[in-house]
Amino acid sequence: MKRWIVVASVVGVASLLPLALDARGYWIRVLTFTLLFAAMAQAWNIVGGLANQLSLGHAAFFGIGAYTSTILLVKFGITPWLGMLAGGALGALAALVIAIPTMRLQGHYFALATLAFSEVMRVIANVWTSLTGGPGGLSVPFLPPSLGAYSFKLLRPHAYIALIALIVVTVIFEITRRGAMGYRLRAIKENAAAAEVIGIDTTKVKMHAAVLSGALMAMLGTLYAQIAVFFDPDTVFGVASISIRIALIAIIGGVGTAIGPILGACFIIPLEEVMNDLLSSRAAGLSQLVFGIILIAVILWRPRGFVTVIELLRAKPTGRVSL
Amino acid sequence: MPVLQAILDGLLVGGVYAVISIGLTLVYGVMGIVNFAQAEFLTIGMFVAWFAWALLGIDPVLAAPLSFAVAFAIGWIVQGQLIARVLKAPSVAQIFLTVGILIVIENGSLLLFGSQFRSVTTVYQTMSLTFGPLFISVPYLIAFAMSLACGIALWRFMRSSWFGRAMRATAQNPVAAQLMGIDTALMYKIAFALGVGLTAFGGAVILPYVTVFPGVGGQFVVLMFTVVVLGGLGSVAGAVAGGLAVGVIQALSSLVFPIQLQNLVLFIVFILVLAIRPQGLVGASR
Numbered sequence: 001m002k003r004w005i006v007v008a009s010v011v012g013v014a015s016l017l018p019l020a021l022d023a024r025g026y027w028i029r030v031l032t033f034t035l036l037f038a039a040m041a042q043a044w045n046i047v048g049g050l051a052n053q054l055s056l057g058h059a060a061f062f063g064i065g066a067y068t069s070t071i072l073l074v075k076f077g078i079t080p081w082l083g084m085l086a087g088g089a090l091g092a093l094a095a096l097v098i099a100i101p102t103m104r105l106q107g108h109y110f111a112l113a114t115l116a117f118s119e120v121m122r123v124i125a126n127v128w129t130s131l132t133g134g135p136g137g138l139s140v141p142f143l144p145p146s147l148g149a150y151s152f153k154l155l156r157p158h159a160y161i162a163l164i165a166l167i168v169v170t171v172i173f174e175i176t177r178r179g180a181m182g183y184r185l186r187a188i189k190e191n192a193a194a195a196e197v198i199g200i201d202t203t204k205v206k207m208h209a210a211v212l213s214g215a216l217m218a219m220l221g222t223l224y225a226q227i228a229v230f231f232d233p234d235t236v237f238g239v240a241s242i243s244i245r246i247a248l249i250a251i252i253g254g255v256g257t258a259i260g261p262i263l264g265a266c267f268i269i270p271l272e273e274v275m276n277d278l279l280s281s282r283a284a285g286l287s288q289l290v291f292g293i294i295l296i297a298v299i300l301w302r303p304r305g306f307v308t309v310i311e312l313l314r315a316k317p318t319g320r321v322s323l
Numbered sequence: 324m325p326v327l328q329a330i331l332d333g334l335l336v337g338g339v340y341a342v343i344s345i346g347l348t349l350v351y352g353v354m355g356i357v358n359f360a361q362a363e364f365l366t367i368g369m370f371v372a373w374f375a376w377a378l379l380g381i382d383p384v385l386a387a388p389l390s391f392a393v394a395f396a397i398g399w400i401v402q403g404q405l406i407a408r409v410l411k412a413p414s415v416a417q418i419f420l421t422v423g424i425l426i427v428i429e430n431g432s433l434l435l436f437g438s439q440f441r442s443v444t445t446v447y448q449t450m451s452l453t454f455g456p457l458f459i460s461v462p463y464l465i466a467f468a469m470s471l472a473c474g475i476a477l478w479r480f481m482r483s484s485w486f487g488r489a490m491r492a493t494a495q496n497p498v499a500a501q502l503m504g505i506d507t508a509l510m511y512k513i514a515f516a517l518g519v520g521l522t523a524f525g526g527a528v529i530l531p532y533v534t535v536f537p538g539v540g541g542q543f544v545v546l547m548f549t550v551v552v553l554g555g556l557g558s559v560a561g562a563v564a565g566g567l568a569v570g571v572i573q574a575l576s577s578l579v580f581p582i583q584l585q586n587l588v589l590f591i592v593f594i595l596v597l598a599i600r601p602q603g604l605v606g607a608s609r
Contacts (some may be wrong), residue, residue, distance in 0.1 A: 285537070
């Protein structure tokens with residue numbers, strides 16, 4: 001019961017925050033990207049956390065989503081809302097295509113295969129100039145502001161849409177984790193051979209998780225395109241800018257938990273924005289360097305992420321660790 | 324004839340790929356860790372050789388042992404202080420620790436040296452030898468010869484020296500090796516330092532025909548993984564075969580496809596090998 005009060009108050013505060021911030025200011029942008037990246041890390045968490053399949057290629061689905069809705073908008077004038085659904089479908093399809101050859105792979109091999117897949121997508125987007133605009137990137141045309149056209153003058157509506165997306169993805173994650181699929185995924189994570197023996201179709205379960213995760217990731221790509229208004233292949237298909245970053249957010253926060261990606265994003269994205277703002281002109285690479293150091297430190301000293309700090313705090317009064 | 328020329332170029336370049344990738348497979352073979360930061364040691368090797376050339380006037384190819392030594396020292400510390408702590412940790416910790424090291428090295432060098440491209444000028448840079456209708460580029464040939472020498476030295480070391488045998492024993496069975504009085508922690512340090520040292524060595528010898536900048540290692544990541552996966556992750560002989568194969572595949576695909584698609588062919592080969600024969604085409608077990 002107490003848990004619900006906490007969740008409700010966090011959502012309440014988060015939904016008031018966009019109103020409190022200057023609608024033309026800098027911080028609303030930081031907030032919007034924090035919410036979006038939390039949602040992306042949460043989508044990754046379905047595969048990376050629950051299924052323990054460490055993908056380093058989720059940028060593939062993200063980029064597919066960004067390009068699908070934007071190309072449909074530019075070439076056919078289709079609203080990004082429908083484009084988002086089309087992107088989600090293509091993202092699911094891409095996840096299925098890459099899952100078929102890679103699902104049997106484990107650990108390092110899976111990470112490598114997904115990394116290569118997203119690089120394939122990046123090269124294709126760079127080369128297929130007639131469709132994607134190539135390395136020059138793609139601009140989202142500005143339409144008269146309306147909800148139906150997913151076009152707004154200010155960032156505030158974007159922040160709310162990102163917040164809703166985060167809530168939706170988190171709920172899907174939590175339902176998956178608590179449901180039958182979550183149990184199956186955990187069984188596979190603990191001992192794949194034993195899971196097979198008790199009758200779990202491990203490949204099928206992992207495939208379900210991958211397709212769900214890929215579809216959500218692609219839909220978030222549309223959100224990114226509408227917020228950023230301009231993007232190129234190296235940004236949306238980037239290994240460092242997307243794939244590693246969202247995995248880092250989930251791991252720093254606490255992989256496999258619903259709160260982990262949110263904690264991670266609330267820490268990483270504002271820190272990154274502030275550091276880039278303060279230092280970037282003088283010292284390129286410094287903010288990334290700091291992230292690398294944080295990542296190493298978290299893995300060595302808090303391998304289960306910031307979540308364990310909350311557990312410690314909670315454990316104190318009762319004297320036991322609750323999970 | 325262009326096909327023959329491409330195969331020749333591919334073999335020469337592939338010899339270097341073999342040496343830079345052996346480290347990756349060595350580390351995996353001995354400790355079961357895939358080092359995502361391996362390619363960053365190529366960057367380190369290239370920078371060391373570049374500064375040796377720019378400040379001391381040493382030819383980059385002759386600076387290769389220096390690159391090896393610097394990377395060896397860094398690798399020794401990285402293994403002892405960082406990697407050693409996650410040897411028994413789940414793969415998520417292993418993968419993302421090395422990813423963290425990758426980020427630190429890449430951005431550390433960006434911070435120290437800036438993002439500009441640096442290249443060396445040598446007298447032999449544009450020379451080539453003619454054999455009938457075939458050309459042999461001199462910088463390719465020198466890089467290949469250096470890689471070959473380095474590969475033979477490593478092979479002698481692994482075969483004949485006590486350390487080499489102890490390392491192979493550790494790879495086969497760490498517990499048994501420890502019972503025989505082998506300091507496995509020391510073996511891990513040597514393996515890791517040696518592995519990144521070889522990659523840095525390769526970085527120095529390619530400097531006459533590749534420009535160095537902080538992101539240069541990133542361009543070799545998938546290539547190196549393709550090499551070791553083709554040969555079987557953990558197999559040193561496989562990495563040599565894989566390196567030559569990747570060099571030839573790259574050279575041949577550049578005859579057919581535009582330059583931007585050269586890597587695409589490599590990526591697809593990589594995914595196919597992972598999907599069909601993850602133990603490698605050579606199929607040697609570690």
